[in-house]
Amino acid sequence: MTDTRSTGDLVTDFVADFVAEARELVQAAAEDLLALDGAADPAVLNRVFRAVHTLKGSAALFDWPDMLAVLHAAEDGLDAARAGRLETGPGLVDLSLAALDAAARWTEAIAATGALPAGAAAESARLVEGYRSLLAPAGGAPDPAPAGQMPGRIPSLAPDWAAGLLATVRERPDGAVTALRYVPRADCFFAGDDPLGLVRRLPGLLALDLAPATPWPPAETIDVFACNLVVTLLTADPPAEVDAVFRLVRDQVTVATLAPSAGEPAPDAEPASPESTSGADAAPRSLRVDAGRIDALVALADDLATARAALGAVVARAASGADLAGLLPALRASDERIGRLSAELHREAVGLRLQPLARVFRRFPRPLRDMARQLGKEVTLSLEGEATEVDRDVAEGLFEPLLHLLRNAADHGIESPEARARAGKPRSGRIVLRAESRGERVVVSVSDDGGGLDPAFIRARAAARGLVAPAALAALDEAGLIDLIFAPGFSTAAEVGAVSGRGVGMDAVREAVSRLGGRCTVESRIGEGTTVRLILPRAQSLARLLLVGIGPELYGLPMEAVDELARVPRARIRDHGLGTATVLRDRTVPVLHLADLLDLPRETAPAEARLAVLRLGDERAAIEVDRFAGRLDGLVRPLPGLAALPGLAGTTLTGDGQVLLVLDPESLVGERQGQERGEGMP
């Protein structure tokens, strides 16, 4: 499993992000640590722990094992202090300050050279050893759970949530008992979690209870894929092992160690740290912004104030009785200027929310490698287009659907090394996770070079599960069949595997993507592989729209897709059998009538056709409309209800409050051309 290195620029950006974040975290943690020296305040201790934990998460994205080892050891030490297994004294504070000091120096070295300085390995080893001896002193005395000491004694300080369960345990083991309360996230099934599957891994389980987290909804409205459970348990397994089992869901777990020894019960009812694998979501929710962007915003705000002042002068002239018609040019200029500035201001502000997909993509290589190993497969993951920027919410919402697609690709797509060898393919399968910008949209795709989807199998499965009426099923072409994998209740795994079988179907992927305002398509060739594409909005966008009319109706066409506007004598639009086309600038351009694309009646055909020439990727296509009706800047809102209707991007409001439908050139023309190609095939 390798992770194709992206461009040098991107890695540099990433390191710069890390450096900025590390400086903040180290400084904040060091200040908190100094405060801890005076009095052991659990809230402060938690903050230090979280800072170190976040820093560790971010450092783990890079290949700096010595730094990671120190942060990991510090995290363990601070965690033990939080749980009351270790005293928050000068020993821990001094050592942690030394660790932070090292992290700070290494961060600066990384900023300067991109690598850890010489001697880091030795220093790292010393610090790690320091934590180790703190946690297990040479004398070996304060083991948190000394065996044989007052067996069976129930500590008085069990947290409320564990008390009831504790009363049901008849025979307590000699050692410490760990009480754990686990409230899985409602969407945890989508992430592939099986909460009770974790509980199974505790051989020392003493008691277990399950209860609804919120009162059960009426049976008819049950959402089987929303987890609504609280798991409470007691176990005799050593705390470290319990911790290891629940390490991926720490943010959902509360742990208390019920030590049998007197005076040392340490119920830590604080929820464990919020687990954030992406360094971006550090505990205090802040946004790191390039100073240049702020400067640009301030400059724009200044320009806007100036423009308003100019408008104010015009208003004053109007108030003093100047001829209104004479003021029109000044008003137009003012309107144009303020319009341009407000659009720019909006674009800059929205830009603050953009982040590179690298933050999401970088989280995949490790889980995929683990998955591949578990499946006994060889898989290479390549990341492409990591620098593509999308809205932060879209980026965050993509993690789970993409993880699911990658799991599917590894589990069902890529064949076993032996089967691949038999098919004449390299033993190692290849999965490509790619992002690319297409205007206001970002296309994220997961491709594998595996076995592809078998339409015959899909047909049989859809029939067996009754997903489609038999007649409709018989009428489906190959693409339609393949699209059925998105139908609720469909799962292509003939046998449910340990990896993707934990997830839910592709319908969950489609749903997650449509919640983000996007859509998905799949393309597959048997024996050659499968590509799933997610087409997503790049940002909440203030789009410049060209207003076009069909009959009495107006529609918005995004200007960025419009290459040029042309008026062409109808005689120059010819029917070539496969559709109409004309020649513009010596190139043949297909001509489609918007009324046909939208299934509207066509008005009369004027002698001169009005064409909006659209650029779609490398191709151009002309759309004929009845009239051009001006321009409009508007915030385009996707309409979830219309998501299934190709050709529409969403709606916007016109100046007088009317709702205007905004067209999506890509799907508007793409669908039609696809259909025509399809019809043309034998």
Place this chain on the structure above:
Amino acid sequence: MSVRRDGDLIHLEGTCPVEEAETLAALLLAHPGSGVAWSACTGLHTAVIQVLLRLRPSLHGTCGDPFAARWLAPLMERATDTQAG
């Protein structure tokens, strides 16, 4: 298929993964009063267990999954009792 309906009984067989939660819930809602036979079941995803907890069908036999038989069966009985009381 690891969820199969046969008369008044819904059989859970083999491993019941997360997807089967939907099938099981649909069958239980469509045929209220159906019992669930789980002795041939060797593993259940939490989502499937949640359906059993929520819809409380009567359970027939001892679950073939030792973990479920030891830890979950008593919870299901209790849930049914609470409902009855």
